[in-house]
Amino acid sequence: MTKRGKFSMKKYFYLAALTILLTLVLILTGCSNDSGVPDEETLDNTATISGQVMLPSENASTITALIDTFINSALASTFSGETPFKNTSINIINYQTGEQIATATTDNNGEYTVTGIPEGIDIIVVATDGNVRMSGIISDVGIQSTINGDINVTTTLVAESLAANSDEIVDVTTDSLNTTLIETEQYILNNHTNNNGEVQLDLSIGGNIINDQIGDGVADSAIKSNISNNFGTVINFSDSDLENVIRNAINKE
Numbered sequence: 019m020t021k022r023g024k025f026s027m028k029k030y031f032y033l034a035a036l037t038i039l040l041t042l043v044l045i046l047t048g049c050s051n052d053s054g055v056p057d058e059e060t061l062d063n064t065a066t067i068s069g070q071v072m073l074p075s076e077n078a079s080t081i082t083a084l085i086d087t088f089i090n091s092a093l094a095s096t097f098s099g100e101t102p103f104k105n106t107s108i109n110i111i112n113y114q115t116g117e118q119i120a121t122a123t124t125d126n127n128g129e130y131t132v133t134g135i136p137e138g139i140d141i142i143v144v145a146t147d148g149n150v151r152m153s154g155i156i157s158d159v160g161i162q163s164t165i166n167g168d169i170n171v172t173t174t175l176v177a178e179s180l181a182a183n184s185d186e187i188v189d190v191t192t193d194s195l196n197t198t199l200i201e202t203e204q205y206i207l208n209n210h211t212n213n214n215g216e217v218q219l220d221l222s223i224g225g226n227i228i229n230d231q232i233g234d235g236v237a238d239s240a241i242k243s244n245i246s247n248n249f250g251t252v253i254n255f256s257d258s259d260l261e262n263v264i265r266n267a268i269n270k271e
Contacts (some may be wrong), residue, residue: 063137065159069167071106071128071145071152075099075216097171097206099216102128106147113140113155113184116233130167135159140190142177143167144232151223153177153232157190171217172203175236178228179245182235194249201248205241 074097108130110120122130124145135141137159144153154173156165176198180190210219224230227238236242 064133065135065137066131066133066164067110067135067141067143067156067159067167068131068164069129069143069154069169071103071108071124071130071169072100072171073103073128073150073152074171074219074221075101076218076220077150077222097211097217098214100170102126103145103147103150103152103169104128106145108132109144109146110135111142111144111232113142113181113190116184132167135165142181142184142232143169144177145169146223149223150221151228151232152221153181155180155190155195157192157195171219171221172199172206174221175206175219175227175241176202176245176249178232179236179242180249181233184233198245198249202245205244 102124104124104126106124106128108122108124109118110122110132111118119141120132120135122132124130130145139159140155140157141159142153142155144151146152152169152171152174154167154169155177156167159165176195180198206217206219211217219227221228225237227236227241229235229237236245
C-alpha cells in the first residue's frame with residue numbers, strides 16, 4: 019500500500035471516530051430535541067412570592083403607627099396609620115383544593131418571601147398571629163417570576179369573602195380580582211375611615227368582620243354583599259343557572 023493510501027485510510031478512520039463521538043455527545047446531552055428547548059420535565063415550574071403585610075390602624079393602635087408610603091403594590095395604599103405585621107406566620111393555601119402548600123414568617127418589617135409555588139393555580143396567602151388574621155388572593159401564579167404578595171385591609175376583606183367559594187372550584191381571574199380590589203378599597207375609604215384616613219375596621223379573629231376560620235366568609239353582611247356584587251355573579255351560579263348558560267350557548271351555535 020502506498021503512503022497516500024495509508025494516509026487516506028487513516029484520515030477515514032479519524033473522521034469515522036469523530037462522527038461516532040459527536041453522535042454520542044448529542045445523545046448524552048439531550049440535544050436531539052430539534053427545538054433546542056429542554057423537555058418539560060426539566061423545567062422548574064414554580065414561582066416566588068414576596069410581599070409585605072400591613073395592619074390597619076384599628077389593629078395597630080398599640081404599636082407605633084407608620085404612614086404606608088413605601089408599599090410596592092398594584093394597588094397604591096391610601097390608608098394612613100398602618101404598621102407592619104411583624105414576626106407573623108404565613109400560610110400559602112391552594113384556593114381550589116384548600117391544601118397548604120408552603121409556610122413562612124414575616125420579619126420585623128412585615129416582609130416575607132416564599133419559593134416553590136406551583137404554576138397555574140390560584141392561592142390564598144394567610145398571615146396570622148392567632149389574634150388577628152390578614153390575607154390576600156393571588157390568581158394565576160406564573161412561572162419563574164417573583165410575584166407581589168402585599169397584604170393589607172383591602173386584600174384581606176376580598177380574600178375572606180372569596181374564600182367562602184373556594185370549594186366550588188371558582189376560577190379567580192386577574193381582571194375580576196383587580197376590579198374587586200379597587201372597588202373594595204373605594205368602599206373602605208367611603209365607609210370605614212376617619213378624618214385622618216385611618217381604617218376603622220377590626221380584623222381580630224372571631225370579631226364582627228373576620229370569622230373563626232378562613233373560608234367562613236366575611237361576618238359583616240354589608241361588606242360581604244359589596245364584595246360579592248363587585249366580583250360578579252359567577253360565584254353565585256346555581257346548577258340551574260349553569261345549565262341554562264350551557265343550553266343557550268349550544269342553541270346559538
